[in-house]
Amino acid sequence: MNWSHQHLKEAGSTNDWAMAWLKQRSLTHPLLVTTDHQTSGRGQRGKTWEGQKGLDLAMSFVVPVRGPLHPPSLNKAVAVVVRQTLAGLDSSLDPVLEIKWPNDVLIRRNNQWEKVCGILVENVWRGAEWTHVVVGVGVNVNSNPDVERATSLKAMAGKEFDVPALAQTMASGILDTIQGGLKEAAAYANHLHGCHEARPFLVQGERRTGIFMGVNREGLGEFLWADRREDLPSTDVVWLWDQA
Incomplete structure (x- = not known):
């Protein structure tokens, strides 16, 4: 194992804990932070992510940045690695x-x-220097989420999974892609949901129907509307599921 591991019985957010830890210490090697119960996990656009105690994965993996990295490619590569890790748990998961x-x-x-x-x-960042990446991952593993349009690996595969082992495998894959030049980013488009389908979106508060064409090199979503093409950041777009 090429990293330190800090396990917490409970945490508001493992990403917040890791960020606070970095402010107090100089970290020269990767650090894995896990918790049995995350109560205020953070997602995109400030959304919360709360897993069920002892049943789900809540982790943050802190990796020192050594050499140039392209942030949008980092995001894509990490997403591919996470998907691949989950797909490798059971043959029923990869196709879906x-x-x-x-x-x-x-x-x-x-x-x-x-x-x-x-x-x-x-x-x-410390001044103008990009020093560390903090990758937070929350997975519904063995729980039964009582949230609309959420499920778990157990619900899909019909069996339980080893949460601590999943954290270690996930960390290994993330470290490999960061140290290996983010090659996995090239596969991002192959696994992207909803491409080339007409569907409704909420764009800066306005409902529109259009086609999601993919994600460009800078991480912007590419959209085709009735009157134009447009590249937008994810913070401007909400997916609407009434026709998904």
């Missing part, structure tokens, strides 16, 4: 797992797409 831009992982279950995993990548 897709990445929803920017960084959720969905499972197709009972003829609808449901969220099983959320990813939050945060960068740490």
